[in-house]
Amino acid sequence: MIAIARKNLSCSFINPNSFLCNSNVLSFSTWKVKTLIPSPEICDVLVNKHQFSPELASLASSRLPKVRDPQRADLVLSFLKENSFTTTQLQKLVVYNPRVLGFTIEDIKSRFKVFLDLGLSSEEIAKMISSNKAILNSSMANKIIPNLSMLKGLLGSNDDVARLLKRSPWFIVSDLEKTLIPNVEILKRCSIPTERVLHFLYIHPRTFLVKSGTMMKSVEKAIEIRIPHTILAFIQAVGIFNHTSEGMWEVKLQILRDLGFSDEGIVTMFRKQPIVFSVSGVKLKNKIEFLLATGKFSISSIVNRPVALGYNIEKRLEPRLQILRLLESRNLIEKWPSLSVVSSITDYMFFDKFIRPYYDKIGEECIIKKFVAGKKELKV
Incomplete structure (x- = not known):
């Protein structure tokens, strides 16, 4: 299978790992912070001028380095507020990285100018920095400017760079x-056209931010199970392999086997809908057991329609199943719809097919009222 996949996709990789094993081990680093004494002056600025709670102000000011200038802290926070930072965003930023209170206003402005020149709005910049606070710590000359230059060279324009950064600010640092x-x-090298690669990049940016060795192994596995390399499922599969450790992967596989799935069935499910494997083994197990417990769906139906595992039980699956049970108990339907219909059609289509024709008979039922009330676009 592996040799055939390589031939078809014209890839030059060697020694692919088995699909049922992932050798990518995630590593995490810890950050230890030395506890310092709170600064009354900084606390006063944070509480009285910028709406911080006394607790947050004390926490932030206690983690500042030796240089503590309340006027500079006020200037920094005032500038950020003037440039669309909300109080909540400021609080998260300062508690996570209190050193920002010691930055020069010139340094903050220079960073904003670079992002504004890309075409990002101040609101988008605030959201971007809030979601990746390392941006303010990274060197402009050694990290931010070179990265933006590389991105523009790859993507072609400032607009495209801005579009990517909105999806994932991590590319900056x-x-x-x-x-x-x-x-x-x-x-x-897998003969995927450049425009398709960039399409994958915009849709699944995090997949591209792993070491190349990890990426190569993940691509090998996606090729091994013969997912067409130009479809979205390919890059989804690569992303799953990139971020799932060997231990986590084996746990998921064993859970599925214990539930009665064959290895062939697991591969089929993964081929069709790799994204459903992104959840934990426990969540995967809960959804499968929930569907099997209805007595209406089997393992084979789940294998044939694994996309059902991507939907929320409480918000989507359970409300619909309750309505189908009601219809069945009133002899209004003789046969349940397929798992595909139950899970995938829109709320409006579900309402139109399974509620509207019987509304005169079941409209007063609590579960019907609850379903309709929860879907504002639905009209009787």
Whole structure:
């Protein structure tokens, strides 16, 4: 199977791992912070001028380095507020990285100018920095400017760079020479057109921010199970392999086997809908057991329609199943719809097919009222 996949996709990789094993081990680093004494002056600025709670102000000011200038802290926070930072965003930023209170206003402004020049709005910049606070700590000369230059060279325009950064600000501070650039080349070597690679990048940006060795192994596995390399499922599969450790992967596989799925069935499910494997083994198990417990769906129906596992039980599946049970108990339906219909059609289509024709008979039922009330676009 592996040799055939390589031939078809014209890839030059060697020694692919088995699909049923993932050797990517995630590593995490810890950050230890030395506890310092709170600064009354900084606390006063945070509480009285910028709406911080006394507790947050004390926590933030206690983690400041030796240089503590309340006037500079006020200038920084005032500038950020003037540029669309909400109080909540400021609080999260300062508690996570109190050193920002010691930044010069010139340094903050220079960073904003770079992002504004890309075409990002102040609101988008605030959201971007809030979601990736390392941006303010990264060197403009050694990290931010070179990364933006590489992104523009790859994507072609400031607008495209801005579009990507809205999806994932991590590209500003990651080591793109060891991740993005070689990972793009890995996919291109599989004869995936550049425009398709970039399409994958915009849809699943996080997939490209792993070390190239990890990316290569993940691509090998996606090829091994013969997922067509130009479809979205391919990059979804690569992303799952990138971010699932060997131990976590084996746990998921064993859970599925214990529930009665064959290895062949598991591969079929993964081929069709790799994204459902992104959840924990426990969540996967709960959804499968929930569907099997209805007595209406089997393992084979789940294998044939694994997309059902991607939907929320409480918000989507259970309300619909309750209505179908009601219809069945009133002899209004003789046969349940397929798992595909139950899970995938829109709320409006479900209402139109399974509620509207019987509304005169079941409209007063609590579960019907609850369903309709929860879907504002539905009209009787």
